[in-house]
Amino acid sequence: MLASLSVKERLASLSVKERLAACYMLENPEEVIHSSISELAEKSGVAEATIFRLCKRLGYKGYQAFKIALARDIVRPIENIHEEITSEDDMVHIARKIFSSSMEAMKDTLALLEHEPLELAVEYLAGAKKIDFYGSGGSGIIALDAYHKFIRTGIQVMAHTDSHLQLMSASLLDKDCVAVGISHSGSNIDVVEAIQVARERGAKTIGISSTMKSPLTRAVELSLYTTSRETLFRSEAMASRLVQLSVMDVLYVGVAARKQGVTLENLQKIRESIAIKRY
Numbered sequence: 536m537l538a539s540l541s542v543k544e545r546l547a548s549l550s551v552k553e554r555l556a557a558c559y560m561l562e563n564p565e566e567v568i569h570s571s572i573s574e575l576a577e578k579s580g581v582a583e584a585t586i587f588r589l590c591k592r593l594g595y596k597g598y599q600a601f602k603i604a605l606a607r608d609i610v611r612p613i614e615n616i617h618e619e620i621t622s623e624d625d626m627v628h629i630a631r632k633i634f635s636s637s638m639e640a641m642k643d644t645l646a647l648l649e650h651e652p653l654e655l656a657v658e659y660l661a662g663a664k665k666i667d668f669y670g671s672g673g674s675g676i677i678a679l680d681a682y683h684k685f686i687r688t689g690i691q692v693m694a695h696t697d698s699h700l701q702l703m704s705a706s707l708l709d710k711d712c713v714a715v716g717i718s719h720s721g722s723n724i725d726v727v728e729a730i731q732v733a734r735e736r737g738a739k740t741i742g743i744s745s746t747m748k749s750p751l752t753r754a755v756e757l758s759l760y761t762t763s764r765e766t767l768f769r770s771e772a773m774a775s776r777l778v779q780l781s782v783m784d785v786l787y788v789g790v791a792a793r794k795q796g797v798t799l800e801n802l803q804k805i806r807e808s809i810a811i812k813r814y
Contacts, residue, residue: 665713
């Protein structure tokens with residue numbers, strides 16, 4: 536059954552608040568697939584719990600499942616691969632559109648980055664005894680890349696993409712540690728739970744996401760925001776990965792500059808050790 540039809544058929548049986556959210560969904564389907572549950576709740580004037588309850592009443596596991604079903608109704612199949620391309624595009628046009636999308640995402644994210652949060656994030660990281668990076672799926676790759684960079688700074692670093700290891704590691708952090716949660720949507724349950732545990736243990740917490748009102752944003756004490764023009768119903772969004780990598784590069788360079796002596800010494804050691812891997 537079409538997601539929108541499912542909503543229409545159940546309107547009469549919904550509560551007042553649920554009907555308010557449902558009517559907003561019917562009138563603004565394009566906006567819904569681009570919105571997080573927090574953003575939709577604010578736009579429709581109801582609580583997040585109401586949105587979640589409505590989606591369950593409609594027969595979906597949650598808001599994300601409903602959003603995917605709605606996107607299937609209104610989005611052309613090829614847009615699930617990349618929003619900008621069409622079936623008529625040749626490879627050169629596809630390349631231009633993908634590069635253009637990535638460049639726009641970079642510009643948009645640069646405009647979002649503010650002086651004070653960046654400085655504070657670098658201060659947290661540079662002063663940490665240990666840094667944990669948490670991410671799942673595509674964001675897990677960003678966490679691993681962060682580990683690959685920050686290992687040069689002399690700080691003890693770990694990257695965890697497994698939910699159990701995230702929680703285990705988070706539970707062993709303390710006030711001298713920093714936990715960094717990475718999630719494009721800001722709604723990944725595993726990452727949010729790990730961050731919450733880390734914060735309970737006294738660790739400083741940083742979130743990197745594209746959503747200013749999300750579970751991750753609420754869980755951390757410091758947020759850095761990225762953006763891309765891809766919809767949130769596509770968890771494998773391409774441009775979002777590139778801007779996350781770029782933000783992580785900014786943080787690494789900031790920390791490395793503050794710990795210049797040890798970073799340069801470690802860089803030399805690393806270069807010498809991996810030289811045997813090259814012809």
